[in-house]
Structures are given as structure tokens and as C-alpha cells.
Amino acid sequence: MSDLSSEISSFCTNAKPRSFSDIKLMSPLPRPSKILCMGGNYREFGARDPEPMWGFLKDRDSVIGPGDTVILPEVDANIFHHEAELVVVFGQSGKSIHKSDAMDYVFGYTCGVDVSARIYSGSRVFSRNTDSLPIAEHKSHRTFAPIGPCITTKDEIEAPHNLGVQLRVKNELRVNYNTSDMAHSIEESIEFVSNLEEINPGDLLFLGTNHQGLGAIQNDDLIDIEIERIGGFSFNVSDPLRRRWARGIDELTAKDIREGTGGPGAKVRPL
Secondary structure, eight states: OOOHHHHHHHHHHHHHOGGGSOOOOOOOOSSOOEEEEEEEOOTTTTOOOOOOOEEEEGGGEEEEEETTTEEOOSSSSEEEEEOOEEEEEEEBBSSOOOOGGGGGEEEEEEEEEEEEEEOOOOGGSOOSSSSOOOOGGGGSTTOEEEEEEEEGGGGGSSSSSEEEEEETTTEEEEEEEGGGGGGSSSHHHHHHHHTTSSSTOEEEEEOOOOOOOOOOOOOOEEEEEEEEETEEEEEEEEOOOOOOOSSSSSHHHHHHHHHSSOTTTTOOOOO
16 A cells, blocks of 8 residues: 555656646446436426336446447437436445435435437336336447546535536537436435345446436537536437437427326437
8 A cells, every 4th residue: 555655646746737628537437337227206397296216227338438429229219318317326335225324325426317219119118117127228228328527425515405407419508407306315216226226336326307308319419418516528429320300308208297198209200
């Protein structure tokens, strides 16, 4: 340990400073053992009552970092949505964690986008299980979990249930909500997922999104996400098929989720 301390001290003394713009940040957690996700966990600006908790898993190989590129797969999707979310980073192992102890297991927080292919074809839609966490196939394509730019430790965020979340597409503001709209608290969410899955250090928990600002992501898009007290990052989008959707907020999805009349993207198709 003393040798390592000497190396760090020497580096801090002798290394030449570099401009932040000259470096590329990597994903703060390039390959977590699990990506747990809460579903339907926002009240859509108070329009909906909390529904029973449910969740799913994203494939751990779907993680990318700042400046990377989301590749839209060649699947017959109604639309590809961006879901900007506050993400918990776990710091220790646990199972069946009571909500009163839940924050002891939190190391910090980061920003995440749950990229989602909306596909409605019977068995391909994953079930909303409450006794297990199924893998959400069309949220688990490679590159479908951008996270970054850093991990902000728990002690630096006194009020995680009062953070502004914004997402822009080509500088157009789409997502703009506060985590105070969360239907089930961080503590409740941790209790729920830990009753179904073992929690390990470095695991991620996506806490869900408010759907009122969702819109299509498509070829050549530049996406910027920012969460108060954490920071923000950008990533690109590439679609080999060059599919196109209407720009702006997906108002059909916003209305369906707000009123409980349909799933995200159920009434949308490419142009």
C-alpha cells in the first residue's frame, strides 16, 4: 500500500495537467454483475396513483459510457424511446433488505438512460412479474444502457428524492421532471428488488422514469442527459436501417401512460 501511495503522490506532483475536453470518460461501471430496473415507478406529474411494484433486468453487456454510440438493432420496433433515470450504485452485498436499512447498501448515484425498443408481438412483451425479475429482451440490446459521467457518492446527495432530471435530443429539451414524482421511494425499491435478487457491490438499480417527455431516438441523434448534483453526459445514436419517426415528444405515449390506456409506443410506427 505504501508503494501505491508513493506512486499516487508522485503522479499528482509530476503529471502534466490535461484539459477535460482532451480526454474521454469511460463508463463508471463498464460491466456490473446485474442491472436491476424498476418499472412504472413514476406518477406522471401526479396523474397516476402508485401501482404495485414490478421490475425487470437489463443485460449487463448493454452498458456504454459518455461519448459512446447506441446502435439501434434491426428489429421491427414501433419506436425506440429514451428513458432518463436516476440510478443507484450499490456498495455492499445483501438479500431481503428491509427498507429501513436500504440506504446502508447505497454507495452512490449515477445518470442512466434505459433505451427501449417498443415491440408488441405477443410473447415478446415481458410479463410484469412480482415474484421474479425477468430479463427485458428489448431493453437489453448491446449499447442500451448508457451510464455516466461519474458516481456521485451518497454523502454528496442529501435529498435524492428531490433531483431535477433533464434529457435533450439535438439540444431539444424533452425530459424535464423531478425525482419527487417517484411512486415508490428508493428505500422501497431496494427492499423490493433485494427480495428477488442478491445485491452485490457495483450492481445498478435504475429507478424508473416519468414518461411525459419520451420521444424517438434515431440515426444521427446526439442525446444529453443531466441530473442535478450528479452532472451529465452525451452519447450518439446510429441506426443501420436509417428509420425515421416524428421529432419531439411522443404525445400518444404520454397520454396513454398518463391515463392508463396503453403501453409506451403502442400506437406509434416509423414514418
